[in-house]
Amino acid sequence: MNIQEYIESGILEQYALGELDEAQRADVERQAAAYPEVRAELEQIESALGAYGEAHALTPPAGMKERVLAGFQASIRQGAEQVPQASTPEPVVRQMSAPTTEEEDAKIVPFRVSWSMAAAVALLLLSGAANLVFYNKWKAAENDLVVAQNQQASIASTVQAVNKTLSTRNQELAVLRSDQFKTVALLGTPSAPGANARVLYNPTTKAVYLDVRKLPAPPPGKQYQLWALDQGKPVDAGVLAAATAAGDSLQQMKDIASAQAFAMTVEKEGGSPTPTLSTMTVVGNI
Amino acid sequence: MLVQRLRDRDESAMTLFYEKYSNALYGVIFRIVKKEEIAEDVLQESLVKIWHSFQSYDPSKGRLFTWVLNISRNLAIDKIRSRQYRVNSRTQPIEESAALRQAAEPSFRPEHIGLQEVTRQLNPEQKQIIDLLYFGGFTQSEVAEELNLPLGTVKTRARAAIKVLSKLIR
Known part of the structure; x- marks a missing residue:
């Protein structure tokens, strides 16, 4: 065989372009194996055509890489389940096929992750991520709300307490500023010489207020009790609250119809029906 | 690898x-x-x-x-x-897409040749034939029929075109 003629016959180009049938192809491969010149020429043609193809390289559209690789994986997994070794060796170059029928067309439709499927998956993932973000935000907002509600409740109760104190003080102030109240100074007896208190008594309304300036702390389990003395007889005017005894505020006592003097004794908690005179702490006449 | x-x-x-x-x-x-x-x-x-x-x-x-x-x-x-x-x-016009006019990408092969260079080096007759063979899916006989040329001319031009490309990558 004349090698040069063989090379120039154009059969190697046909081989490289995929025009030959199987028998012709096998023949070319035999020649290439037998003659280094043929082989070198064939390699050159293949490189030239490869370079021509590569000169036309294009960047695939965005997102295609993910879709194609996902489709590839799905396809080979699917194939692996059905036919473990379905592959027949693919010749490097093979005969150009005649137009295929429609049934064949149907067969070569690839497993394809479609645009819409990819978009749906992307949307699902996106929505999941958004849900997580919004859930976390919602949780944080809920916590903030609970904190705010607690703060609001505590402020409200503070305001309530302040209002109550204010109305008490206003009442006290009204008593102190009123002309109708007589001030009765109660001074310490020899058993409590430093003790000092005032009774504010309104003979018209019978109202009695007590204003402690200084009193010794009562013994444990005991309470101070105020008495009105009317015609020498003691009348219960009520026990002193701890705050009153400490001098923190005025205390309205029981109404007294008529009195000439007031006195305080130390009695058992809750008060006594009659005064224990030995414990008299302060006393004063109107 | x-x-x-x-x-x-x-x-x-x-x-x-x-x-x-x-x-x-x-x-x-x-x-x-x-x-x-x-x-x-x-x-x-x-x-x-x-x-x-x-x-x-x-x-x-x-x-x-x-x-x-x-x-x-x-x-x-x-x-x-x-x-x-x-x-x-x-009904689709050929080469309708803007993508076809995109520049070629940088190559992974050192002997890469650019599209412009290819177009400059091949004469229009060679380019037409190589494009029909390479991208058109035509056989050499079909090209001869399509272009109304003798098969021998098609073969010669195809070989010449491939030679030009070989020189470019060398």
């Missing part, structure tokens, strides 16, 4: 393969089928085919690039030769 990993059925090697060859394969496929969606299908089919028939790749017979390019090109040509494709694309 990529070849070794593919031979070892390492699926992750396909990602590397894609990064290395997708521009070249996609460019050729797209110029054959002329539609982005179909080119994407064919590229994916190519990966599957390369994967399944990888044991038939013989490095001593040629480079991996040549082998995979042939697989992709053959699949793309099968596509345009299918009856359904021809029916569907009858």
